[in-house]
Amino acid sequence: MVMGWFAGDGDDFRLLGTRCSTCASVFFPREDVHCRHPGCAGGDLQEVALSRRGRIWSYTDSRYRPPSPYVTDSELPWEPYALIAVELESERMVVLGQAAPGVTVADLAVGMEVEVVPGVLHEDAETIWTTWHWRPTGVAV
Amino acid sequence: MTGDVAVLGAGMHPWGKWGRGFVEYGVAAARAALADAGLEWRQVGSIVGADTVRGGYPGYVAGATFAKALGWQGARVTSLYAACASGAQAISTARAQILSGLADVVLVVGADAAPKGFFRPAGGDRPDDPDWLRFRVLGATNPTYFGLYARRRMAVHGDTLEDFAQVKVKNAALGALNANARYRKPVTAQEVAASPVVADPLRLLDICATSDGGAALVLSSMEFARRHGVAEPVRVRAVSTVTPRYPNPVLDLPDIATDSAVAVKPAAETFRASIARTAYEEAGIGAEDLSLAEVYDLSTALELQWYEDLGLCGEGEGAKLLRDGETAPGGRIPVNMSGGLASFGEAVPAQAVAQVCEVTWQLRGQAGDRQVAGARVGITANQGLFGHGSAVIAVR
Ligand SMILES: [Zn+2]
Numbered sequence: 001m002v003m004g005w006f007a008g009d010g011d012d013f014r015l016l017g018t019r020c021s022t023c024a025s026v027f028f029p030r031e032d033v034h035c036r037h038p039g040c041a042g043g044d045l046q047e048v049a050l051s052r053r054g055r056i057w058s059y060t061d062s063r064y065r066p067p068s069p070y071v072t073d074s075e076l077p078w079e080p081y082a083l084i085a086v087e088l089e090s091e092r093m094v095v096l097g098q099a100a101p102g103v104t105v106a107d108l109a110v111g112m113e114v115e116v117v118p119g120v121l122h123e124d125a126e127t128i129w130t131t132w133h134w135r136p137t138g139v140a141v
Numbered sequence: 142m143t144g145d146v147a148v149l150g151a152g153m154h155p156w157g158k159w160g161r162g163f164v165e166y167g168v169a170a171a172r173a174a175l176a177d178a179g180l181e182w183r184q185v186g187s188i189v190g191a192d193t194v195r196g197g198y199p200g201y202v203a204g205a206t207f208a209k210a211l212g213w214q215g216a217r218v219t220s221l222y223a224a225c226a227s228g229a230q231a232i233s234t235a236r237a238q239i240l241s242g243l244a245d246v247v248l249v250v251g252a253d254a255a256p257k258g259f260f261r262p263a264g265g266d267r268p269d270d271p272d273w274l275r276f277r278v279l280g281a282t283n284p285t286y287f288g289l290y291a292r293r294r295m296a297v298h299g300d301t302l303e304d305f306a307q308v309k310v311k312n313a314a315l316g317a318l319n320a321n322a323r324y325r326k327p328v329t330a331q332e333v334a335a336s337p338v339v340a341d342p343l344r345l346l347d348i349c350a351t352s353d354g355g356a357a358l359v360l361s362s363m364e365f366a367r368r369h370g371v372a373e374p375v376r377v378r379a380v381s382t383v384t385p386r387y388p389n390p391v392l393d394l395p396d397i398a399t400d401s402a403v404a405v406k407p408a409a410e411t412f413r414a415s416i417a418r419t420a421y422e423e424a425g426i427g428a429e430d431l432s433l434a435e436v437y438d439l440s441t442a443l444e445l446q447w448y449e450d451l452g453l454c455g456e457g458e459g460a461k462l463l464r465d466g467e468t469a470p471g472g473r474i475p476v477n478m479s480g481g482l483a484s485f486g487e488a489v490p491a492q493a494v495a496q497v498c499e500v501t502w503q504l505r506g507q508a509g510d511r512q513v514a515g516a517r518v519g520i521t522a523n524q525g526l527f528g529h530g531s532a533v534i535a536v537r
């Protein structure tokens with residue numbers, strides 16, 4: 001569904017963005033056409049792995065089933081999931097993502113350290129849609 | 142200086158879930174605004190419509206659709222889309238036509254028949270659309286973002302759930318006084334606290350609903366207003382439609398991530414604050430001159446954020462301003478005397494127009510039980526998806 005946003009397994013899992021070779025701006029989701037810094041003449045946009053860890057900027061959850069195009073099985077009862085916005089220090093940006101399964105808002109606090117882990121967005125008989133999740137560090141897999 | 146334009150007429154179709162088409166709401170609002178202005182539709186040289194979605198087909202037809210329904214009469218037509226800022230861009234376009242001499246009288250119309258429940262993007266696989274992506278990849282609805290902002294305020298400024306609830310209490314009490322509002326019952330803090338959580342920490346009564354509704358304005362040159370016998374009209378003095386500046390460090394709808402601040406230090410001023418500042422600069426007035434403000438309370442917590450972004454108080458002092466009663470009727474700067482989106486709900490292309498309708502009635506002294514005594518200067522503030530700013534300053 002989205003190509004080249006993340007790669008790797010286990011501890012090597014990383015979000016992938018792009019970086020401008022001229023001004024060093026980082027883009028996620030990846031920007032492959034042009035650098036968006038208005039003062040930059042533009043450079044090559046090279047793929048870069050984002051920091052694995054960051055700190056929680058804010059968080060919330062989704063107590064009601066989101067509408068399409070989010071894919072859910074309407075036969076199953078809705079299970080709320082948490083969403084976490086994470087500040088990445090070296091990229092100086094905030095990236096939103098779902099929390100790992102089992103992590104609720106009661107487990108979270110602004111400023112807490114989290115790390116990116118691979119996750120499953122949705123699966124059916126034919127396809128598994130993979131994604132990234134944020135998980136508090138020090139939590140067992 | 143850009144000069145004033147006159148607000149000759151303001152009109153609305155009451156907001157609610159009426160189950161009819163947006164054209165009906167828009168035409169009703171337009172006829173009300175024309176009647177208020179004392180003008181015939183045939184005297185209008187230009188119509189500007191804020192776009193909506195018709196049967197899943199993105200508008201791009203609103204101006205002509207309203208013109209056809211009112212009766213083709215050859216007026217210049219404009220249709221435009223800027224998400225929640227569509228109404229402000231419609232006003233801006235009308236003003237530019239008047240100030241440039243392209244038109245003497247312009248009818249501005251916004252109307253919508255909103256779907257039930259969460260707003261959602263149009264169908265199809267569209268991974269080049271950030272709005273589609275946030276739903277498909279994260280299931281991140283609008284309340285998701287409101288929840289993030291609210292939790293952030295709690296962590297950084299110490300806002301409480303009770304503070305948020307009191308915004309709803311204030312706005313619901315005002316909406317109860319407004320015949321155009323969808324919700325016309327006072328709400329207590331206990332009722333907010335007892336409503337179900339939608340996006341932690343926000344509850345159902347912290348978040349505005351989707352609604353049907355319509356709003357319209359008749360704008361004219363000052364010279365036309367005088368010829369028409371209106372010597373002292375309410376005047377639009379500034380319209381801010383600015384975009385953010387790179388890098389925007391605040392996670393904004395519908396984005397999955399912020400810009401990176403690696404290459405450039407972000408401006409000290411947030412995007413929302415820049416929307417207001419631009420309007421103040423254009424109008425040549427400051428926050429201290431305001432009699433009232435209509436702000437975009439998509440959530441209770443977001444209204445507190447606007448207090449700070451409009452400069453009504455310092456950063457982090459929004460909840461205190463509310464607690465002190467300064468934004469309530471009789472306070473230093475009453476906010477959302479219309480009842481706000483808390484009482485109206487969202488009818489996207491109409492809401493920025495509706496804000497200016499309320500300010501117009503307030504400045505004319507026609508707001509009835511919700512009148513701000515002696516109102517002379519009002520500001521509206523709003524933010525449209527995808528980086529559309531929106532603020533209007535009107536004076537008497
Ligand atoms: Zn660059």
